[in-house]
Amino acid sequence: MKETSSLPARAIQLAVLTIAMGAWFIVGRTGAISPLFVPPMDAVWRALASLVQTDLFWSAVRTTLATIGEAYSIAIVLGILTGYLLTRSRFLTQVLEPIVSGLFAIPITLFFPLFILLFGIGPASKVAYGAAYGFFPIALNTIAGLSGVDRGLLNAARSMGFSRLGTFRHVLFPAAFPVILMGLRIGFFICFASVLGGETISSVSGVGRNIALAAELMEPARMYAWIVVVIVTALILNTLVSGLENRMRGF
């Protein structure tokens, strides 16, 4: 159901964007809303321009990217492994899958203070927190994907003498791949948002921490500059992952 955008629709989108930008510009100029809350547009632009020239900016971005990378890798490995182990027998899946999905119904954010307590205030607690959040969609989708694979295919592979690894690599995994892929995608964005969230709430370094710090220091232009960086990154990632997913679906 792909919707093609018509010319009037594009015009309205452009108008909405122009009005939003214009409103921001006017509010910034006249100070109708406290500049503490909505700083002028050019101040944000200047803050952004000077921010990207600092070492602090790049080290914060590196910290956050490394944290997300580690958290996501752990989530993928543990998620797919758990999914694989829990689908080794139908009985096992029936017993344990409700426990995994039941745990996912509890907001993991509630446990964030425990992560800080156990792993300290540095990046390690954010890695663990992001990995915990990313784990569930990946594990649940792997369980669903693998347990949905046609038994006939598996029996055929076994009777043709495939090993356990061979069955997984050539039959199980490809058959379950579309569902697992969806889990990987959701897991990535949850991981991304939760690492940033963890950094914002309680941390000593990283992008999220710098946003919170700018707010504490009452430097709204700088805070907006950081927020712009995150939003642009998120939108680019979203587009990239969508494209990648569409390409991999064909395989």
Next chain:
Amino acid sequence: MSLTQTEMRQAGAIARPSRKQFAHPAKVARTRSLIVLGVLILWEMTTRLAGNSDLIAPPSSIVRALFADVLPDAEIRRAIALMLFEVVSAYALAIAGGLALGLGIGSTGLSRRSLFPIVLLLYAIPQVVLLPLFTLGFGIGPAAKIAFGFSHGVFPVLVNVVAGMRNVNPLYLKAAQSMGARRADIIRNLIFPHMVASFFAGLRLAMTMTLLGVILAELYVSTAGVGYFTKLFAENFDPAPLFALIGTLGLMAIGLNELVRGLERRFTRWKN
């Protein structure tokens, strides 16, 4: 982003295995309880024998802390009640706002094609980075937490209302129109009933998101409310009441989620 893709992400993105039962349900339930019990016993024994009591508390002392420290404390009770109030207010606002905006955007093809992509774009932003902005704008009281919960909950409702309004089979629409139904009749008798399933899927996700928003804001503000107590217990290396408080809030979250699920089952029964 196409509509179907969004719908998938909304309604059934987290896939579930088929509900077909192979083994006897009683046997499954028995094995499951045994496993949970085993994990609890293992947790109790390892923390008692080899654990670091500053970090992880055994289940028995968590239960003791729940009834000795957490529940009798009037301040903690007030903080929990305030959080419940914040979640309920934010959720109500999210439903009202999402429904109004969704009906507005979904009402004509042009408004949907032009405005819906903007909504999806905003939805893709990790909102948590705006949290400091909310406390700058609304202070550290309940207003900021309600606003942040609302901004998390409004999107799932909005997106699912717009998606749901398209769920109607075009043939029914044609039939209704050719039989002379007015626009109000069509909305009331055709679009609303077919929107229900998608709408309730949105309500379910909105509860999860509202809880997330309120909890994030509560934890971010560590000078008052639940965030103050979690920080206090964590800094004093007092894990038992921390686990107890978190467990209480977790049960609250499960209760709210189940309530919404129950309503969904009740109102979508006619479809099956």
